Amino acid sequence: MVSARVRPWPHSDHKAFLVINGAHGPEMQLPDEPILNTWIQTISSWGYRSVRTSALAPSASSPLERLGFSVSQSLVLLQKSHDQSVPQLAMNHSTHLVRSLPLLSRPTRATIDAILGVDASAFGTEWSLDTATFEEALKATRHWRIFVSRAENRIDGFVLAGVTQSHGFIQRLAVRPNAQREGVASALLTSALNWTQSRRCTNTVVNTDHNNEAALALYHKFGFATLDYGLSVLEKTLP
């Protein structure tokens, strides 16, 4: 059975965020067209003017494109196998573990705000997280850790990594623009990959926009290889 949920897109009350569980997996099959049409009508009846989806594998995006959705973002999927070691790059930046176990207390409100501030400065308002999507990202995997890089007592970058079974995920990585090209992301990614490897993951996966040259160069430098299928975020204006 396919389950989906709807909430406002971060920082935009008129755009719905349709999260389809498991739809990033290559095997996902969406319900038939009449049911998908019911989803669209229901979201429209709640007053939203448009709807944007979570990242979808091709098997899930095709049926929605036939219903008038168009691609809003094309994502490349990259995977690093852990049969090679993590490159231990020379680091100018120390990384600090913020939280390790979901059962313990969560990051403080001030820390979450600082992380969301870095996220907004790196991704811009349109694609940045709000508190609710940040919390959802924490719940998306069985285990998670956030590493932050601090300079002069200010958070300049963070990475959210997750682990489910033997798979590691880089869920989010962002560095404040005025701290970029100084090795911050390299230091964060090294910590995240050391952690996923220490949890006996066989591989770690990440996705990024197909035009994001900085991120693609970073991941390739760390030994990530592009998978043969990507993901799409779709969008549709509602009647």
Ligand SMILES: CC(C)(COP(=O)(O)OP(=O)(O)OC[C@H]1O[C@@H](n2cnc3c(N)ncnc32)[C@H](O)[C@@H]1OP(=O)(O)O)[C@@H](O)C(=O)NCCC(=O)NCCS
């Ligand atoms: C992608 C991002 C995290 C890189 O952070 P950073 O701290 O500047 O990265 P680093 O300084 O550690 O750079 C490591 C390598 O990444 C690549 N890289 C980083 N920025 C780059 C750029 N603007 N253009 C091309 N390559 C770049 C280079 O290979 C670089 O190695 P080099 O400096 O020896 O050439 C940062 O640009 C960012 O936050 N961007 C916006 C958010 C984002 O795209 N997040 C990742 C999406 S999943």
